[in-house]
Amino acid sequence: MSRAVVFDLDDTLVDTRTAFAAAIDAATRLLDPDLTPERSAVALASWRQDLGGHYRAYTRGTVGYWEQREARLREIGRALGLPGLGADDVEAWNEAFDLAFAGAWAPFPDARPTVDRLREDGYEIGVVTNAQTRVQELKLAATGLDDLPLLVTMDTFGVGKPAPEVFLEACRLLGVEPAETAYVGDELDTDARGAMNAGLRGMWLARPGRRRGGHHDEDPEGARASGVAVLTSLTELPDLLGAL
Ligand SMILES: [Mg+2]
Structure with a gap:
């Protein structure tokens, strides 16, 4: 759980x-x-x-x-x-x-309702990002998400995801164990697999029509086979977490 x-x-x-x-x-x-x-x-x-x-x-x-x-x-x-x-x-x-x-910064429509629902369900919530603190603070404020704690950025360690220390620092700051923490991100390798390698529950948000192409690992079957949870919208998250 x-x-x-x-x-x-x-x-x-x-x-x-x-x-x-x-x-x-x-x-x-x-x-x-x-x-x-x-x-x-x-x-x-x-x-x-x-x-x-x-x-x-x-x-x-x-x-x-x-x-x-x-x-x-x-x-x-x-x-x-x-x-x-x-x-x-x-x-x-x-x-x-x-x-x-x-x-042009704008939140996805499913972001705020999902965060609010997860908080109601008793989850600790936070944000980990591979960008700079200054930009991300402005972005959170501009999108009405600045009540979410910005736990780790590129400025914290000078390296970002998928380095395990990034995910572990987020757990430490929230006072939770990696095994009881889910990490949700749109990049299968950097986010979901990186989180799994650090002992968290890795979740890949594969929004339809948002593939990057190029060298990015974007194979849903391979992701599922390796234990990554795959979701297509954040609204699936509360039920998915409850089912684990
Ligand atoms: Mg991302």
Whole structure:
């Protein structure tokens, strides 16, 4: 029986993909004023798939935040056939990205009702994220979720999920054992399998139509076979937890 439920934030409680789409479109339009919806989609896919593994290098603590952002922008540039980008281009892109990104943050409709229901059922609740504290605090406030404690971020250890210490620190802060804690996130390997490896109950939120593609492990059958619980909406969570 679980006593605590810890959530990933981006693309789990908050619709970050939609916000990324707005941010990538606004920022890339500066470099390519005739950006079509098709080319904007190519840019977004490049960002989300991160085939160069730059964000993962950041969450392993091997490259800096702005370094990985520039590397991913340069991959977008290559995908769109844009000529070499200068320092001014990178700065302008980053500025436009951040502005449009923050302006587009919104919670998924199932986030607040699920959190409230789980609290009524007596679960401790928290958030663990692979992004920076400052951004995530703003995001929680902007989406009306700032009553959820932000337990661990990239700033805590300088490394992120799937490192086991990240999940274990969340349990320690909530005063619960890993075995009585469920972790719910949209990335099968980083979230669900990472949590399982740390001794938590790993749950993969596979929202329909939200696949990332690329190198991401997104196989529901393989996930279930390895003991990961797979859900398609957060509203399934209370019953799923109750059945464990
Ligand atoms: Mg996520």
